[in-house]
Amino acid sequence: DQQVKQNSPSLSVQEGRISILNCDYTNSMFDYFLWYKKYPAEGPTFLISISSIKDKNEDGRFTVFLNKSAKHLSLHIVPSQPGDSAVYFCAGGAQKLVFGQGTRLTINP
Amino acid sequence: GAVVSQHPSRVICKSGTSVKIECRSLDFQATTMFWYRQFPKQSLMLMATSNEGSKATYEQGVEKDKFLINHASLTLSTLTVTSAHPEDSSFYICSAEGLAGYNEQFFGPGTRLTVL
Numbered sequence: 001d002q003q004v005k006q007n008s009p010s011l012s013v014q015e016g017r018i019s020i021l022n023c024d025y026t027n028s029m030f031d032y033f034l035w036y037k038k039y040p041a042e043g044p045t046f047l048i049s050i051s052s053i054k055d056k057n058e059d060g061r062f063t064v065f066l067n068k069s070a071k072h073l074s075l076h077i078v079p080s081q082p083g084d085s086a087v088y089f090c091a092g093g094a095q096k097l098v099f100g101q102g103t104r105l106t107i108n109p
Numbered sequence: 110g111a112v113v114s115q116h117p118s119r120v121i122c123k124s125g126t127s128v129k130i131e132c133r134s135l136d137f138q139a140t141t142m143f144w145y146r147q148f149p150k151q152s153l154m155l156m157a158t159s160n161e162g163s164k165a166t167y168e169q170g171v172e173k174d175k176f177l178i179n180h181a182s183l184t185l186s187t188l189t190v191t192s193a194h195p196e197d198s199s200f201y202i203c204s205a206e207g208l209a210g211y212n213e214q215f216f217g218p219g220t221r222l223t224v225l
Contacts, residue, residue, distance in 0.1 A: 032212040043216030093212045099153040
């Protein structure tokens with residue numbers, strides 16, 4: 001049972017444009033959602049989070065949107081930069097984190 | 110920021126041997142640490158939650174006797190893969206819980222285990 005799904009294994013975006021990464025979940029008990037960035041052979045790095053009582057959280061170039069009725073969240077990166085190229089994981093939390101499969105984002109110059 | 114280290118970063122061992130991986134919180138104390146496993150191009154799967162001074166809580170399907178976890182101090186948790194087999198080859202990542210709770214986890218750099 002996959003509680004957190006990232007259906008796009010990869011995404012390619014032009015530098016300067018907006019990157020939108022999507023995530024769906026099934027567990028309505030999640031009270032927190034987080035996005036992590038990961039490079040190969042390294043641990044994940046926290047990017048941004050959102051509480052289940054909110055629908056938007058913004059931090060610089062990163063914005064996370066939460067649609068509870070659709071059980072969907074998305075991460076917007078604008079403008080996208082080459083250094084944003086990495087694998088992005090979303091995670092849902094209810095006393096522990098459940099991760100999606102990740103989306104590999106490539107920013108093209 | 111909070112730093113978590115793992116040692117070793119990479120280990121290659123023969124089938125049947127045991128391997129110990131250390132996870133340390135360098136500049137903060139962590140009552141709770143988590144151990145994850147990641148297969149190539151797959152998600153991070155939580156293996157167990159490690160609490161200082163008590164027994165670890167294992168996720169369903171994770172063998173307690175195979176993956177021994179010890180959290181002897183507020184800055185150190187160890188994962189020992191006993192009698193390792195090739196199917197145990199994976200990327201093991203630990204995290205330490207911050208003051209905000211499970212939704213504030215600081216991840217280590219991971220350990221690549223290859224069992225021949």
